[in-house]
Amino acid sequence: MTDFDIIIIGAGPAGMSAALTAANGGLDVLLLDEQPHAGGQIYRNVKQNHSKQSWFGKSYSSGINLVDALNHIKITKCFGATVWRVEANKRVLWSQNGESKVSTAVHIVLANGAQERPFPFPGWTLPGVMTIGSAQILMKSSGIFPKDSVLVGSGPLLYLVATQMIEANCPPKALLETQTLRMMINSLIHLPKALLNMKSLIMGFMFIYKIKSAGVPRYKSVSRLEAQSSGNGSIKFLFSHKGIRKSLTTKLLLIHQGVIPSTEISRSVGVDHSWNTSQLAFQPIIDKWGKTNIDGLYIAGDCGGINGSEAAVLYGKIVATKILYETGKINFNLYKKQSFSISFSLFFTNSIRLFLDTLFAVPQETLSPSDETIVCRCEEKTVGEIKLGLNEGITGVRQLKTSIRSGMGQCQGRMCDAIVRGIMLNNISQNDINILAPKARSPIKPITLGELSKMKLD
The missing domain is CATH 3.50.50.60 (FAD/NAD(P)-binding domain)
Known part of the structure; x- marks a missing residue:
């Protein structure tokens, strides 16, 4: 029953x-x-x-x-x-x-x-650095809008949140985009199919138009990202743009690299x-x-x-x-009629997906951060420590977890798992990619013994 x-x-x-x-x-x-x-x-x-x-x-x-x-x-x-x-x-x-x-x-x-995809770079664990998704939760839950923040990364959500901040009279200080010219060129092959979802394309152009109209500076193809504490509660964010090393100071750095x-x-x-x-x-x-x-x-x-x-x-x-x-x-006839109608709509809705995936591709710098970058926030394990473990013959995430404790903290790998796997993928053959097929154990979320003791089993 x-x-x-x-x-x-x-x-x-x-x-x-x-x-x-x-x-x-x-x-x-x-x-x-x-x-x-x-x-x-x-x-x-x-x-x-x-x-x-x-x-x-x-x-x-x-x-x-x-x-x-x-x-x-x-x-x-x-x-x-x-x-x-x-x-x-x-x-x-x-x-x-x-x-x-x-x-x-x-x-x-x-x-x-x-x-949100983890977006590691030196300094990403500092106070004052948070994901754009987290900022949006504050905006929608508490009506708290960040002021003079700097938005860094790539993806449609970057433009959406910037537009929402502008509408709330809290425009961002700047947008720093990791999207490159090569990504834009590569995406053009998928543009004809993407035109089937003209509604989404127009919406994206409207976001960019509002950002430009508000006078928000945009830096494209930024790289070599690094956040430093300025000592007065502010963050000094360093980046390279058109071959020149630049910096911006902000109280809040909002980062995003897709979902x-x-x-x-x-x-x-x-x-x-x-x-x-x-x-x-x-x-x-x-x-x-x-x-x-x-x-x-x-x-x-x-x-x-x-x-x-x-x-x-x-x-x-x-x-x-x-x-x-x-x-x-x-019955079968109604099932076929309804499923065909939904599938037809899905075809047009999803026609833009490959275009977006290519246009906002994850930069190599995110997939392979510098050795000093912290990956596991809970245990403060760096990229260099993970690479050292791999050089010593570790071949699996669980083995790595046991050896150097990456993913052993309070979040149990929820924040670092995707980064660790990305680093490992750069060190194995694509033919062996299935050896990294993820596994997870219950409890999926932390629970107390008190909660377990009150559970009634039939």
Whole structure:
């Protein structure tokens, strides 16, 4: 006997879309999310930010309808819920308000989104340096906008956040972009297909136009990045631009180098993963319906591969539609009609992906930082120490973890795992890339013994 027809982990665009589609089809849904409200990162606090809608743009406001629709008799919502174990037999173990619980379902959908790619360079661990995603959380959760900050890195989110800061009358001091002319040239081969998603292209051009109109300086093709403490609470940021060494002083340095799938849950439950050569990250192996190698386990949205929030909504729909068909809630003709319509929309939405992946490719400097750069923040392990371990014959991440303690800190490798694997990939043959296929162990998130002791098992 199961508790629900479907358990969905993550209440972002994909999770909300899957929950609504499944509930409208007659399935009993349990929707779990770690945040206090639905919306994920893209629609974070969208219902609470009524007076700030203009700051975050129309795409942000569009999330209100999704969040409102979750008030459905077939959807059980549990927010502030931390999922710490998912089992192949469709058991989900999660904690809320200091107490652990167990829920079961016929189907499980992972929709836990993406995480920012670690962006290591000398000084990136200093106070006053934070990721752009973290800054956006503060902006949406507390209405706190950074002033006179310097934005460094690459990717659409860099322009989006800069535009949001401008709309809130807190424009950034400067944009320092690691994107190179070579990346721009390489991306042109994918431009014809990208034109099928003209809406996204126009939006990107509008971001850049607003940044230019606001008079925010842009430095392109920057390299040799380094942050230093100036001793008065400010950061001196050094970089090379057009062959000249330059510096900027700021109270807050916001860094970003794209996002990668959040795969901790899928890795822990035993889903097969593969290396995405264009996005330089491991991602789950799924079919076009989001099905994994584990029966009854589906993946929707950016945790299955980075495609953006608009595509995530469609992936949530197509996963739920497949489950509705498999449970007999809709017939074959309706299933085919709905899935074709969603797949058609996905084709146009995803047509821009290769263009973006090439245009905002990860620079080699990020993939192979200088030896003195700290990689593991918790244990303060450097690139040089990792390379030394590899030179001594270490061939696996677990072996490296045991030997030099990288990834042994409080975050258990959540921050450094992607960097460590990138360094290792530069030291092994591409034919051996599967030896680095990631694994994860439960508990996925830290829990206390007190929480475990309160868990009721049938």
